[in-house]
Structures are given as C-alpha cells and as structure tokens.
Amino acid sequence: DAKTTQPPSMDCAEGRAANLPCNHSTISGNEYVYWYRQIHSQGPQYIIHGLKNNETNEMASLIITEDRKSSTLILPHATLRDTAVYYCIVRGPGNTGKLIFGQGTTLQVKP
Amino acid sequence: NAGVMQNPRHLVRRRGQEARLRCSPMKGHSHVYWYRQLPEEGLKFMVYLQKENIIDESGMPKERFSAEFPKEGPSILRIQQVVRGDSAAYFCASSPRPTSDYEQYFGPGTRLTVT
Numbered sequence: 001d002a003k004t005t006q007p008p009s010m011d012c013a014e015g016r017a018a019n020l021p022c023n024h025s026t027i028s029g030n031e032y033v034y035w036y037r038q039i040h041s042q043g044p045q046y047i048i049h050g051l052k053n054n055e056t057n058e059m060a061s062l063i064i065t066e067d068r069k070s071s072t073l074i075l076p077h078a079t080l081r082d083t084a085v086y087y088c089i090v091r092g093p094g095n096t097g098k099l100i101f102g103q104g105t106t107l108q109v110k111p
Numbered sequence: 112n113a114g115v116m117q118n119p120r121h122l123v124r125r126r127g128q129e130a131r132l133r134c135s136p137m138k139g140h141s142h143v144y145w146y147r148q149l150p151e152e153g154l155k156f157m158v159y160l161q162k163e164n165i166i167d168e169s170g171m172p173k174e175r176f177s178a179e180f181p182k183e184g185p186s187i188l189r190i191q192q193v194v195r196g197d198s199a200a201y202f203c204a205s206s207p208r209p210t211s212d213y214e215q216y217f218g219p220g221t222r223l224t225v226t
Contacts, residue, residue, distance in 0.1 A: 032211050043115075043202050043217035044154065051212070096167040097209035098144060101154040 004088045009106045012082075018075040020105050022088030025069040031092035033064060034099070035073045039084040044101075047073065047086075078109045113138065115205050115218035116185075123224045130190040130197070132221045136205030143186045144215060145178060148200045159209070160186055166209075193225045 005023040012018040024033065035047040048055055048062045050071075055062045061074040075082055087104040091097070116135040124130050136143050145157040159167040160180035171178070175193075180186040190197055200222050204215035 030211075034214065038154075041200060041220070041222075043219050044204075046214045046216060049212075049214060091211040093211050096159050097142065097206060097211065097213075097215070098156040098159055098167060098170075099146075099154075099204075099215060100156065101146075103153060 004090055004102055006086070006088050006102065006105045008103065009108070011108050011110055012075075012078045014080060014109055014111050015077055018073075018078040018082065018107055018109070020073040020075075020086050020088075020107065021070065022073070023070045024088070024090050027068050027090055028092060029068075031090050033062065033068075033071050034089045034091055035060070035062065036087045036089065036099070036101075037082075037084040038087070038104075039081070044087070049091075078107075080109050080111065083107060083109045115203060115216055117201075117203055117218035117221050119221060120219060121222050121224070123226060124193045125226055126194055127192050130193050130223055132188040132190075132201050132203075132223070133185040134188070134203035134205075134218060135185040136203075137216055140205035140207050140216075142206045142209050143180050144204045144206070145186075145188050146202045146204065146217075148202065148220075150199065154202065157188075161209075190223075193223070195225045198223055198225045 034049040036044040038044045050062045064071045085104040146154045156170040158178045175191045177189045200220045202220045204217045206215045
C-alpha cells in the first residue's frame with residue numbers, strides 16, 4: 001500500500017470548515033483512500049473513502065485530485081467534538097485488508 | 112444493528128497472569144482484525160481472522176500471543192504470562208469483506224493494565 005503524508009497538527013475555528021490534506025504520491029490505480037479518526041482514546045471511527053471520484057456523506061467530503069496523488073478531507077462545519085486525530089490511509093488489494101496507520105493529523109477545533 | 116462489541120472494557124492483570132480479550136463483530140461480518148495501541152503511540156495491526164481461520168498474523172508477537180475466531184462465539188485475543196509492556200489498548204474491527212473497497216468498523220477497545 002502507498003505511504004501517506006499528513007501534517008502533524010492543525011487548528012480550526014468552531015463553525016468553520018476544516019480542510020485536512022493528505023499526500024499519497026505513490027498511490028496506484030486500484031488503491032482506495034480512507035479516512036478514519038480517533039477521538040481521545042476511543043476506537044477509530046470510519047469517516048469516508050474513495051477511489052477516484054469525490055465523495056460526500058453525512059460526516060464529511062473527500063476531494064481527490066485528478067492525478068490521485070493527494071486528497072483533502074473536509075469537515076464542513078467543525079464542532080468541538082470533531083477534535084481528534086485524523087488518519088489518511090491508502091488501501092489496495094492483496095494486503096488482506098489490514099489498515100496501516102501513520103501518525104495522522106491532530107485537529108484541534110477551538111471555540 | 113449493534114456495533115462491534117468488546118469486553119471487558121478494562122482489564123487489570125498481574126505480571127505472569129493470562130489476559131483474554133473478546134470481540135463480537137457486527138452482525139453479518141465474518142472478518143475480524145485486531146490492533147494494538149501502546150501508550151502515546153499509533154495503532155498497529157496484529158492479526159486478521161475469518162471464521163475458524165487465521166489469515167494474516169504478521170503483526171502478532173511471536174510468543175505469548177494467540178488469537179482465534181471460532182465458528183460460534185466471539186473472537187478471542189489471548190495473552191499468556193503478561194508483562195508490563197503488554198499494557199495497551201486493544202481494538203478489534205470487523206468487516207463484511209476483506210477487500211479494499213469495504214470499510215472496517217472498530218469496537219471501543221479493551222484497555223489492559225499489567226501491574
């Protein structure tokens with residue numbers, strides 16, 4: 001699976017959009033981009049995933065560049081409860097499905 | 112539809128004792144993954160199981176750790192003769208398919224403390 005690079009930390013004002021970037025320049029054509037988050041010490045929470053097209057669900061939007069070498073997770077109206085570590089993970093076939101977590105981005109939402 | 116269940120949520124063991132951690136996957140999920148998170152560290156994959164089979168144990172320590180997922184009942188992660196370095200949060204996740212287009216859902220974790 002391709003390696004990902006994320007900024008270690010970011011701040012966001014409550015009510016504003018949080019845009020979390022991820023670089024995955026070695027991604028191959030059949031690898032998906034996944035986002036999870038871990039709030040404090042809770043179990044990781046699935047957010048969204050995509051292959052090529054942009055995706056949106058009730059939690060967030062995922063924007064994948066045309067060359068697929070980077071992506072952005074967008075939380076449209078961040079709340080204090082969105083403070084967490086956000087992980088960008090690339091998953092491809094043939095790895096038995098295990099998730100390889102990096103260091104992630106610690107997002108601090110401030111009032 | 113209940114989520115992934117793990118029990119106990121907190122477990123305290125003395126050095127040398129055995130720890131048994133249980134994971135019940137979401138309904139309809141037959142693929143279970145175990146991850147460990149040491150204090151102040153990231154999550155690390157340990158083992159992937161399907162019903163009655165260990166598929167990938169590349170992240171499991173070679174000694175004292177074992178896992179099973181029987182035909183009936185929860186998946187069990189067993190740690191024999193625990194040491195202080197085993198103190199960590201252990202999470203399991205389940206999925207309906209192991210393929211890269213299916214997400215995994217995580218349980219709340221078991222926090223193991225070895226005294």
